[in-house]
Amino acid sequence: MNLAKISANGQITVPVEIRRQLGLKSGDKILFLQNQNGEIVVSNASAAAIRKAQAAFTGAAEAIGVSNEDDIQTLVDKARYGKEG
Template identity: 75%
Template sequence: MNLAKISANGQITVPVEVRRQLGLKSGDKLLFLQKQNGEIIVSNASATAIRKAQAAFQGVAEEMGINSEEDIQELVNEVRYGRKV
């Protein structure tokens, strides 16, 4: 168990073990989520956003017929130049 003390300004220092587990570095933001049972979960806001984006995009490449890096480059060229290069 790790404890953190709250300063008079409401600031806390996240224990090093917790920072390592969450992959936090200076300047990162923490996300506080309250579950229905009242429990509070703390997570790395950037990592949470990436996981949500990954879940939202899961399967989209296959639906679009993108199966390789070459397919991605062709799509980029179409968007960038308006045609296949």
């Protein structure tokens, strides 16, 4: 169990073990979420944002026919030069 004391300004120091488990470093932001049981869960906000973006883009490459680096280069060339290759 890890405890943290709240200062008069509402600040807390996240225990080192928790910082390590969440992959937090100085300047990172933490996210407080309430789960379905009403419990508050703490998460690394950056990691949560990345997971949300990954979920949003799942299947996007397949949907536009991208399956390898050559397909990506073709898209880049088309965007840059208005043509393929």
